[in-house]
Amino acid sequence: MSRVFNFSAGPAALPEPVLDRIRNDIPDWQGSGMSVMEVSHRSKPFIAVAEKAEADLRKLLGISSDYSVLFLQGGATLQFAMTALNLAGPGDTADYVQTGSWSKKALKEAALHCKVNVAASSEDSGHCHIPPEDEWRRTKDAAYLHYTPNETIGGVEFHFVPNAGDTPLVADMSSTILSRPVDVSKFGLIYAGAQKNIGPAGITVVIVRNDLLERARPGLPTLLTYKAFAESGSMTNTPPTFAWYAAGLVFDYLLEQGGLESVAAVNERKAKKLYAAIDASGFYTNPVAVDARSWMNVPFILADSGLDGEFLAQADAAGLTNLKGHRSVGGMRASIYNAVSEAAVDALIQFMQDFEKSQS
Ligand code: PMP
Numbered sequence: 001m002s003r004v005f006n007f008s009a010g011p012a013a014l015p016e017p018v019l020d021r022i023r024n025d026i027p028d029w030q031g032s033g034m035s036v037m038e039v040s041h042r043s044k045p046f047i048a049v050a051e052k053a054e055a056d057l058r059k060l061l062g063i064s065s066d067y068s069v070l071f072l073q074g075g076a077t078l079q080f081a082m083t084a085l086n087l088a089g090p091g092d093t094a095d096y097v098q099t100g101s102w103s104k105k106a107l108k109e110a111a112l113h114c115k116v117n118v119a120a121s122s123e124d125s126g127h128c129h130i131p132p133e134d135e136w137r138r139t140k141d142a143a144y145l146h147y148t149p150n151e152t153i154g155g156v157e158f159h160f161v162p163n164a165g166d167t168p169l170v171a172d173m174s175s176t177i178l179s180r181p182v183d184v185s186k187f188g189l190i191y192a193g194a195q196k197n198i199g200p201a202g203i204t205v206v207i208v209r210n211d212l213l214e215r216a217r218p219g220l221p222t223l224l225t226y227k228a229f230a231e232s233g234s235m236t237n238t239p240p241t242f243a244w245y246a247a248g249l250v251f252d253y254l255l256e257q258g259g260l261e262s263v264a265a266v267n268e269r270k271a272k273k274l275y276a277a278i279d280a281s282g283f284y285t286n287p288v289a290v291d292a293r294s295w296m297n298v299p300f301i302l303a304d305s306g307l308d309g310e311f312l313a314q315a316d317a318a319g320l321t322n323l324k325g326h327r328s329v330g331g332m333r334a335s336i337y338n339a340v341s342e343a344a345v346d347a348l349i350q351f352m353q354d355f356e357k358s359q360s
Helices: 016-025 042-061 075-087 101-110 210-215 226-233 239-256 259-279 305-317 342-359
Strands: 067-072 092-098 115-121 145-148 169-172 190-193 204-209 298-301 332-335
Touching: 016 239, 042 145, 042 239, 067 210, 067 226, 075 092, 075 101, 075 169, 075 204, 075 210, 092 101, 092 190, 101 115, 101 145, 101 169, 204 210, 204 226, 210 226, 259 298, 259 342, 298 305, 305 332, 305 342
Parallel strands: 092 115, 092 145, 145 169, 169 190
Antiparallel strands: 067 204, 190 204, 298 332
8 A cells, every 4th residue: 555644734634544444344344235334324333333433532532421522514614603603692792713714714604693703813913823812802791702723724723722711612623623632621612624633524523512502593494503413413314424434433543542642742742843843944934923833734934935836746756745835825734633643744854854955
C-alpha cells in the first residue's frame, strides 16, 4: 500500500488501522453477507454500532448523563443556524467572539435568526490573536456565548475555555475535538463536523446539555430540532450509517491509543516541533500570536511567495500533499490532525529545511 503524508484541512487523513478495518469489513460485515452500508439503520447490529459509538465518545470526552450526544447531518454549517434556532428566541441576543473566518460565518448565519452581539473581534490583527477575555463586551442575559476554539483557516486556537458564568457556552469544535481532553461540563453545547478528527464527512456530532433541549423556538422543522434527535437516538430519519460506523471505529481506535491524554501529548509534540522549525528558519513565518497557535492547523508563508508553486510541486513529489493554504489567505497550511503521524511532521520539517537550503 502506498500512502502519502496528507496534510489536508478536511476531509482529512484517517488512521490507517481504521481504513484497514473498513476494507476488511466492506464485503461481509459481521458475517451478514452484506456491507454496513447495506443494512437497515433500525437493525439490531446497526443499533449496536450506533450505541457503541456514542458510549465510546462519552468515554473519550467524559460526557455525563446531563448531556445528550447527537449524530446529525448538514455539517457544522447547519449548526451555525441550529444553535440560534434551538437556543435563542428571535428577539434574544447571542454573544459571539470573532477570531477568524469560521466564527464570522457562524455569527452571520445566526444573525438571520436572532440578534447577535460581537462581544470581541480580532479582525484588527488580521485574526492573528485572541482578544483578552476581560475585554469582551458581553450582553447581560445573552441566550448563549459562542466561540470557535480552533479557527481552521487562520490556525488560531484558544488554549483555555472561556468563563461564561451562567450563560450557556457554545463551541464550534470542528477542527479541535478529540485532539485533547476537554471539560464538557463547562459547555452548554458543542458541535463538530466529522471530517477532521472524527471520521468521514457526512456526520456532525452535537453534545448538548439536556435542559437546553427545551429552549427550541416553536414551529421549527423536526429535522432542525435537537430534542427530536435526542428522543429518537438520532434516528429521526435515516442517518448517514457509513459515516457513523466509521466514526465509531475512530473512537474505538482512540481509546485503544490510551484516550485523549495520550493523543494530546503526541499532538502537542507535533505542533511544537513544527512551530520551532518555522521560527528557527529565516525563510518561513507563522503570523499567529504564540499563545494562540493552533495544534491542528499550522499556516506558514514563504519569504518569497513567488516560490509557492515550486514548494508545493516539490512537496507533492516527495509525498507530502495538501499543503496549500486556504484560498482566502494563500501561503501554506499543514493540518496535523490526530491521524497525521509524528513521522509525517518530521518528514515535513525535513522537506522544509531542504527546500530552504536549496534556495540559498
Ligand atoms: N467550522 C469550522 C471550524 C470548520 O473548520 C469548518 C469546515 N472546515 C466548518 C465549520 C464548516 O463545516 P462543514 O463544511 O462541515 O459545514
